[in-house]
Amino acid sequence: MPTNFPNGIASYGVPVLPGDNPITTGSVFFVCNRTGANGSDGNSGKTPSEPFATVDYAIGQCTPSAGDVIYVLPGHAETVTATSIALDVAGVRIIGLGSGRSRPTFTYGAAAATITVSAAGCRWSNCHFIANFLNVAAAFTIGAAKDFQLDSSSFIDTSSTLNFLSIVVTGATANAADGLSVIGNYVLGLAATDGAFISILGNTDRFLAADNFVDKAATNDAGHFLTQAALVMKGARVYRNTLNVVGSTGAAVGVFATGSSTTNTGVFAYNLTTSLDTTSALFITAALNYAVHENYMSGVVAASGTLFPAADNPA
């Protein structure tokens, strides 16, 4: 039998955990409410055998800006309400363990159900999110929370009437969500009409969206990946995302992204979009002022994408 340290080992004060986990010089907590997992918010939460029962309680035990990590164990499941989970301690990373549907699952049972993020430098990774109510407005609502990172997670509608409208929605305060990063997520949208995958409602600098796959049954064409209305984004990077949307044949606005500001800066590159739009076929609103490199769009599922918008001649 191996020598077991039931309360773990710290080396130089740093918790030692195997696997590809980020270093923390803060504390480590565990969460699991799976049957038989002994989860309770009365536990220490310091070991997998004494986990907390809820993520929000674990967040409340964290120290701001210390880089604390919360590991959520396979099989953990929570129902999200409008107020049940507030990621409100700076620098906390929430990491789900497991793969596929064994990952921790969060089910949204009200239109206003959402996970709010209101502290800087946080991350949420590798979890499974399910819409189980009509028109859940936002899986994540980002308040005063710079540099939030959402990655490696999946967002699934239960049906066309038990659905997310958007996955990430920021607040209206300018620059409150600077540095927002959305990376490597999978979205399956079943509603005939929905909102954008990411909706920017306040000026945002250093936005990053990369390697996301978004598959939507929506039959409207407007900004299914990103909408930013009249807000300004500086230094945005939107790379290597795929958007499959049913769409409609005659949309007059950007299928992938829409907005009205003409003073944005940043790059959209290697994004792939398919929708039925074969009339005006706008990839993004033309005047958004982003550099656009090697984005492809198709109006026919069986056809290859065409470089969109057309290239200029810089000479």
Place this chain on the structure above:
Amino acid sequence: MPVNYPNGVTSMGIPLVPGVPLTTGKYLFVLSTIGSDTNSGRDKDHPLATIQAAINKCTANKNDVIVLMPGHAETVTATNINLNVAGVQVVGVGIGLLRPTFTYGAAAATITVSAANCSWSNCNHIANFLSVAAAFTIGAAKDFQLNGCDFTDTSATLDFLSVVVTGATNNAADGLTVTNCNYWSLPTTANAFISILGNLDRLYVAGNYVDKLATNDAGQFITIAALVIKRAQILRNYLNVVGSAGAAVGVFMTGSSTTNTGILAHNYCVSLDTTGGLLLTATLNLGLFNNGMSGAIAASATMPWPAADSPA
């Protein structure tokens, strides 16, 4: 509470600290808010206060690792940080602005690298003085790696001119590697992101994003002047620069040597330049594959740029 071994746990003689590079040397911890340079720095509860104190405790060529804890902050001067012990790896911990932050408060403020095989990763670097010449100055320091860092101007007049500048000694900075960095530049006139001032072999620059308000067009990403770079790899970088409409020189890269070797591939550039439309000085002798350039912000980059030949 976990069983803590303040002097560390080793397995097969290797210190165990997960999530940071493996080392057969030692780990040192730095945090300005609670640290003291009279501490040992050997565990996270007794950190040093400054990175230079940690560097001074390192042993050359042992691959010692300096862990900069979240919230660490220092002001950089012209002389206070010199990465002068070979093989030291500096690793910032944290996300976004909670990563360790280095603020430059003088034009000559710079982090000097003067030993071989060092690396620096995952930190914020902020210009807070007019025309800070270089965030990093690379001296006799082969194989330096700068990875995953952000460089941000406070305003158009509190700005970096360049991020990385090498010295003039030939081959002193061979193997220079700059990857996955972001540079948000605000002045109307700036120099190159990377400025090569001595002949340099094995330059590797990949995955960087550079966004500049500069209205000059010349070599905003890399300049090599008359120096020679051999076996260079410049891959998958993005340059957005306001630029000007009629630049006659390479917007992305300039130089005058015709004996360089290496490749420039999958780089993308936008500037207002619609007259000459030069991605790089034409005679640099680098292999060019699938680079793109656009002179109109709403148009896709033309691929490949410069135009392809027919090898048949």
